Amino acid sequence: xxxxxxxxxxxxxxxxxIEFLKEEGSGSSDSAAELGLDNVGGVFVxxxxxxxxxxxxxxLEFLWNIRKIAVEEHVSHPLLFIKLSIxxxxxxxxxxx
Numbered sequence: 001x002x003x004x005x006x007x008x009x010x011x012x013x014x015x016x017x018i019e020f021l022k023e024e025g026s027g028s029s030d031s032a033a034e035l036g037l038d039n040v041g042g043v044f045v046x047x048x049x050x051x052x053x054x055x056x057x058x059x060l061e062f063l064w065n066i067r068k069i070a071v072e073e074h075v076s077h078p079l080l081f082i083k084l085s086i087x088x089x090x091x092x093x094x095x096x097x
Contacts, residue, residue: 062088
């Protein structure tokens with residue numbers, strides 16, 4: 001496909017999208033005023049789930065790092081877990097308290 005054909009197709013698609021958005025936006029100008037706590041409650045659910053999954057991923061990454069260090073340094077997993085957990089707790093307390 002030549003460059004001119006691609007440019008023409010892109011222009012056609014862009015114009016179609018703009019016209020669609022104009023048609024959809026013309027009758028719903030008051031819909032933003034109708035947003036209440038019931039309508040935006042899903043945002044808070046997504047936020048809470050994102051924080052939860054982020055915390056789970058951080059814990060899994062921490063455990064993965066412990067395993068990697070334990071294998072490299074030939075140290076037992078529980079001993080290294082306790083050592084790194086204490087260091088992480090001290091760092092957290094120093095930073096946030």
